[in-house]
Amino acid sequence: MINSLRHNFNQFKQAVFSYDTWELAAKLTLLLLLLSPVGNWYIRPLILSLCISGLLISDMYRSRYLWGALTLLTALRFYLAWPLSDNHAYLLSYWCLAFTISAWLKDDTLLIKNAKYLLAFTFAFASWQKWSSVEYLNGVFFLITFILDERFEDFVVLFSSITYEQIDTARDYLEGDYRITPAADKLPFTIPDSFWWLAIASTIWNLFEQLLIAIAFLAPKKSRLGQFRDPALLVFCFSIYAVVPVVSFGWMLIAMGIAQSDKETPSIRLWYLFAFVTLIFYYEVPWADLILEST
Amino acid sequence: MKSSLNHLISWLPCIIFLMVASNHFILTKTQNLSPWLGGGFGMFASTDDGSARFVKATSIDVKGIETVIPLKKRYKHLKHKVRALPNSNHLNALAQSIITHLQKETDKKALPQISSLRIDVWKTQYAAGSLRPKQIHIAQESFTIDHKQ
Numbered sequence: 001m002i003n004s005l006r007h008n009f010n011q012f013k014q015a016v017f018s019y020d021t022w023e024l025a026a027k028l029t030l031l032l033l034l035l036s037p038v039g040n041w042y043i044r045p046l047i048l049s050l051c052i053s054g055l056l057i058s059d060m061y062r063s064r065y066l067w068g069a070l071t072l073l074t075a076l077r078f079y080l081a082w083p084l085s086d087n088h089a090y091l092l093s094y095w096c097l098a099f100t101i102s103a104w105l106k107d108d109t110l111l112i113k114n115a116k117y118l119l120a121f122t123f124a125f126a127s128w129q130k131w132s133s134v135e136y137l138n139g140v141f142f143l144i145t146f147i148l149d150e151r152f153e154d155f156v157v158l159f160s161s162i163t164y165e166q167i168d169t170a171r172d173y174l175e176g177d178y179r180i181t182p183a184a185d186k187l188p189f190t191i192p193d194s195f196w197w198l199a200i201a202s203t204i205w206n207l208f209e210q211l212l213i214a215i216a217f218l219a220p221k222k223s224r225l226g227q228f229r230d231p232a233l234l235v236f237c238f239s240i241y242a243v244v245p246v247v248s249f250g251w252m253l254i255a256m257g258i259a260q261s262d263k264e265t266p267s268i269r270l271w272y273l274f275a276f277v278t279l280i281f282y283y284e285v286p287w288a289d290l291i292l293e294s295t
Numbered sequence: 296m297k298s299s300l301n302h303l304i305s306w307l308p309c310i311i312f313l314m315v316a317s318n319h320f321i322l323t324k325t326q327n328l329s330p331w332l333g334g335g336f337g338m339f340a341s342t343d344d345g346s347a348r349f350v351k352a353t354s355i356d357v358k359g360i361e362t363v364i365p366l367k368k369r370y371k372h373l374k375h376k377v378r379a380l381p382n383s384n385h386l387n388a389l390a391q392s393i394i395t396h397l398q399k400e401t402d403k404k405a406l407p408q409i410s411s412l413r414i415d416v417w418k419t420q421y422a423a424g425s426l427r428p429k430q431i432h433i434a435q436e437s438f439t440i441d442h443k444q
Contacts, residue, residue, distance in 0.1 A: 101308070105305065113305070122336055130339075133337075143426060186426070
């Protein structure tokens with residue numbers, strides 16, 4: 001039984017190792033567009049049809065026309081919704097453009113180059129925005145977000161001593177309309193120390209981690225920091241997406257990570273694939289809620 | 296010539312990334328674009344997202360009576376754009392949509408004509424320490440309605 005499982009896993013590992021990084025990144029990008037469809041009613045069916053074609057028709061994933069069409073559709077999506085699209089809508093479009101250019105000019109290294117710099121710029125801008133935001137640095141951002149953003153509710157109740165009732169009370173206070181009558185001086189309850197510490201730890205960890213990834217991707221690959229780029233990106237994906245349910249952004253980062261990963265160290269590809277699958281479980285399984293219910 | 300053009304094209308995703316991010320930076324400083332939006336990767340860095348902003352549209356009829364227009368359903372998409380980026384284009388688009396609807400309503404119900412419309416936008420700031428919220432007025436624009444047309 002164990003030997004059979006080991007054999008199957010080795011077969012799977014060999015299959016992953018034999019994958020070309022371009023092909024794997026392309027197929028994962030098409031897959032993420034299928035798993036997390038984007039666009040309005042007239043863009044979405046076109047994108048989905050293209051992705052199905054790319055995955056099912058032999059070598060279609062290499063087509064410059066496929067990637068050109070996806071670039072136009074994903075760009076049209078954020079152009080029409082300007083400025084309401086999330087940041088990953090923009091990144092998706094740049095990423096599809098990178099595939100188009102690489103396929104058009106028949107040069108795989110162009111995808112590697114763009115994957116590396118798109119990752120570097122994404123994390124550089126994300127960390128710079130945090131560094132230049134006073135309310136991020138003084139901890140207000142996470143204190144407010146942990147209370148107001150429902151997606152973090154279970155997480156903060158699990159990892160601090162704040163209660164659901166306190167969160168509801170705080171929301172009433174923080175979301176009030178104070179354009180005519182000013183708000184009361186402070187919250188109607190004392191914020192627990194554990195909640196403050198959770199916000200402070202999140203503030204420091206996020207900034208540190210994102211800055212480190214940006215530097216690692218900008219540094220030469222063979223430098224000490226450059227060698228740290230894949231582990232740093234993987235730690236980010238395994239940690240942040242357990243809490244922040246923006247799974248399609250995570251999948252895109254993983255596809256980019258695979259594209260730029262070293263062909264001579266295929267085990268990294270396996271780790272990225274493992275992260276891709278793990279994110280599905282993070283997204284679908286309400287783990288914090290399940291732990292809270294069982295305690 | 297061809298190879299230098301190909302070289303330039305090969306950098307296009309990164310060039311566009313930097314151009315859009317620079318545009319985001321300018322718009323946050325000059326036109327109150329929400330830091331979360333616009334391709335500058337400012338998500339999870341600021342509390343100033345669309346849901347923490349307020350938009351109020353007030354119509355003023357020929358008698359000077361002010362009425363607050365509920366910005367629901369038909370105006371939702373334009374309202375979200377105004378919240379995210381309260382510049383002249385978005386304020387004007389929302390105002391034109393409201394004015395067109397109001398003029399139809401006043402004609403149908405024989406109500407006093409609307410003479411102007413005012414749109415205000417606020418964002419919310421939270422004090423360090425106490426987290427006390429405060430709404431800051433960030434945009435206002437008035438639109439006069441010409442009934443001769």
